[in-house]
Amino acid sequence: MLAALSAGRVRVVDLTAPLSERTPVIRLPEPYAGTVPFSRAEISRYDARGPAWYWNDFTCGEHTGTHLDAPVHWVTGRDGEDVSRIPPPRLVGSACVVDVAVRVAEDPGYLLTVADVIAWERAHGPLPHGCWVLLRTGWSARGDDPEAFLNVTGAGPVTPGVSAECARWLAADPRVTGLGVETVGTDAGAAHAFSPPFPCHHFLLGAGTYGLTQLRNLDALPPRGAALVAAPLPIVDGSGAPARVLGLVDTGTAAGG
8 A cells, every 4th residue: 555655556635625714514593502613713823922833722513624423423323433432444445426416516405316326336336345425416616615505595505415215225235334425414405304304314323324524526536446534533422523534546547437
C-alpha cells in the first residue's frame, strides 16, 4: 500500500467538506432542540497570550459538517455502539457509488429506490461485504451556500435522499456497513413525513449500520473499486462526531468506469 501511494498508483481523494463558521447545520422545527453552528475563539496567536503558538477553542455539535452517525444516535439503536466503540475495521471498506445526480438535477427531492441499487448491481456486480453505499446526488455543489444547501421552502426542506423501502432494504443487507450522502443528513428533506419518519435513521442505525453525511468529491470515485476510510473523533458516549473521510482510488480505475 505504501509503495502504491508513493508511486502514485493509489490516489487519495478527500471526501470531506471544510469545517467553518459557514458550515450548514440541520434545522429542526419547534419544539425540538437544535445544534449550535461551528464557532471558535482564539486562545493565542504569536502574542503575549502565547508568543510562539497559535490555537483556538472551538464549539460545534456532534453532527456538524462531514460527520458519522453512530447507532446510539437514534432510538432504534439506543442499545448499540457509541462512536468511540465502533470497531476500527468497520471504518474502512469498499466504496460503492450510486450516482443519481442526473435525476436530482430534474427533481431535487429525488429518492433512491431499491430498483436503483439493483440496477447498479447489474452494471457493476454485487455489493461487496463490508461496503459503504455512497449516494452521489450532486448536492455537494451547494455546500458553500447554506441556504441553497438546506433548500428550505414553504413546504419544508427539499433535498434528495433514500426511500423508506430502500432504507429498510439496505438495513437488512449484511453486506452494507454504512450509507454516505452529500446532504446535511442521511434522510431526505421530506423524511419527517415518511412512514416511519426518518427511515434511514430508523432502519440503518437500528440495524447497527452507520451514516456519513455532507460528503464531497464523490464524482472523483469510480462506481466500484475505491476504498473508503472514515475517521470520526472517538467521543466517549458520543452519538456521532465530525470526521475526515478519504477515498483511496486505484489510478488504473477511471472515475466513470
